[in-house]
Amino acid sequence: MDVIIPLGGKGTRMRPLTHSKPKALIEVAGKTVLGHILTPILNLHPNKVIFVLGDKGGMIQKYILDEYPFLNSIFVWQNVPLGQAHAVNLAKRHVQNDVLIVFGDTITDIDFEKVLLYNSLIFVKKVDNPKRFGVVETDNGNVTKIIEKPEHPKSNLVNIGVYYFRNSKLLFDSIDYIMKKGRKIKGEYYISEVINQMIKKGETFKTYEANLWLDCGTPNALLETNQILLTQNNTINGTVNNSVINPPVYVGENVKIEDSVIGPNVSIGNNSTIQSSIIKNSIIDKNAGIENLRLIDSVIGESAILKGKKRKLIIGDNSVIEGA
Numbered sequence: 001m002d003v004i005i006p007l008g009g010k011g012t013r014m015r016p017l018t019h020s021k022p023k024a025l026i027e028v029a030g031k032t033v034l035g036h037i038l039t040p041i042l043n044l045h046p047n048k049v050i051f052v053l054g055d056k057g058g059m060i061q062k063y064i065l066d067e068y069p070f071l072n073s074i075f076v077w078q079n080v081p082l083g084q085a086h087a088v089n090l091a092k093r094h095v096q097n098d099v100l101i102v103f104g105d106t107i108t109d110i111d112f113e114k115v116l117l118y119n120s121l122i123f124v125k126k127v128d129n130p131k132r133f134g135v136v137e138t139d140n141g142n143v144t145k146i147i148e149k150p151e152h153p154k155s156n157l158v159n160i161g162v163y164y165f166r167n168s169k170l171l172f173d174s175i176d177y178i179m180k181k182g183r184k185i186k187g188e189y190y191i192s193e194v195i196n197q198m199i200k201k202g203e204t205f206k207t208y209e210a211n212l213w214l215d216c217g218t219p220n221a222l223l224e225t226n227q228i229l230l231t232q233n234n235t236i237n238g239t240v241n242n243s244v245i246n247p248p249v250y251v252g253e254n255v256k257i258e259d260s261v262i263g264p265n266v267s268i269g270n271n272s273t274i275q276s277s278i279i280k281n282s283i284i285d286k287n288a289g290i291e292n293l294r295l296i297d298s299v300i301g302e303s304a305i306l307k308g309k310k311r312k313l314i315i316g317d318n319s320v321i322e323g324a
Contacts (some may be wrong), residue, residue, distance in 0.1 A: 001116070002095045002168075003046045005037065006087040007104035008054030008078035020301070022056040023216065024104050025063055027285055029229035029267050030250035033216045034060065036107045036229070038068065041100070044112050048072040050091040054081065083188025089175045099168045101191070103161035107225065109212035116164050119206040122146070122195065123162035125213045133158035134192045136207060143205035146192035148185050160213045163191060167203060174198045219299045226283055227265045238268070252286065269302070 007024050024034040031039075041049070049071050053060055061075050076090045088101060100112065110123060122143055124136050130153040137145045137155055146159060165171045174197040175189070183193050195205065214228060215221040230248035238255025245251075246263035252270035261278045268274065269286030277293045284290065285302040293306055300306065 001044060001046050002097050002099045003041055003044070003049045004052065004088055004091045004095070004099060004101045005034075005049065005104055006052040006078070006084065006101070007034070007057065007060055008052055008081060008087050009104070022060055024060055026216070026222065027267065027269050028216065028222055028226045028283060029233055030235060030252060030269075032063070033107065034063070034104065035067070037102055037104065040108070040110055040112055041102065042071075044100070044116070046072075046100070047097060048074055048094065050074045050076060050094050052076050052078050052087045052090055054078045081188075083184070084191045085175050085178065085189035085194050088191065088194075089172065089179070092172045092175075095168050095172070097168065098164070098166050099171065101163045101165070105216050106161040107212075107214040107216065107229075108160065108162060108210045110162065110208070110210050115208050118166070120166045120198075120203060121164040121208050122205050123160050123164075124157045124207045124209050125160050126156050126209070127158050128156070130156045130158050134190070138207060141206060143195070143199065143207060145199070146195055148190055148192050157207065157209075159192070160210060162210075163195070167198075170198055170201060170203055174201065222283065222299060223265075223281060223297060226267055227281070230265055230267065246280075 007022065009023065025032050051060060051064060051073060053075055057077060064071065064073050074094050078087050078090055115121065122136060127133065131149060131151065134146050134148045135150050135153040135155050136143055136157045136159055171194065174194045177197055178193050179189055185193065199205065214225040216225055230250060233250060234248040236245065236249065236251040237253045238251045238257060240257045243257045243260045243262065248265065249263040250267040252268055254271045255268050257274045259276045260274050262274065263280065265281040266279050268284045269288065271286055272284055272288040275291045277290050277295065279295045282295050282298040284300045287303040288300050289305040291307045293308060
């Protein structure tokens, strides 16, 4: 099996955090977003993993080569953002097998080893507001159509950005077809249109509903995802002196915490220092320094230095804030 992970988006909704790094490398609950995505994929022992990169893609390439040297990784570049199907199509010449596609902002709890068997699959979730997503319509267990962001959805079942294609040749033939026909949605080529074309050509798709589907698209969504993931990973690796830790928390390696109250729902990245502070429901990236602060519902970037009495902050990498 081959795996394609499109990562070409600019992450504009995550600014200022994405001014200096791609969204996939933002840390949540002790691991990068991309690290969480790769965890269930590694159990499949894929033939190759093809990363489709865009803005700041060189940072992702370095991260993969440093952290996952055992992977047979291939990097391709989406220089012009023409949509999901266009991104997938850039990996075409590298795919010789059945293919799993996981988009770069989708964290799930899917055990791929158990579910990837004989059918092409669309991974789905029931939601309260399906109008925001690609709505999946079915008949007798088979997918009949996917409609992107319909005004009047016939189902509350939506695709979550994870797909398994048994027939990769038909996948790429169908991408070629919709691109030649110019079948765009709001100026972009969508995977949903490709799947609709494959169904017309006789391909059968089943659905598989994920128990967990987590969003990392905005700072607020990132904090919600952090809360959920921390319930599965309460970890303290650093040094804690004269402080109170209210779980669940993640405290990275070489972290120093003094005279502080940490948690619940706090992640602190490696090599950070926390002094005389109260931090709740927040994410602190690695190499940060926090002193004399009360932080709630905040996301603090890598190597940021904060001193004073600020609260509820979204601070990018390498920032320095002092004073009240």
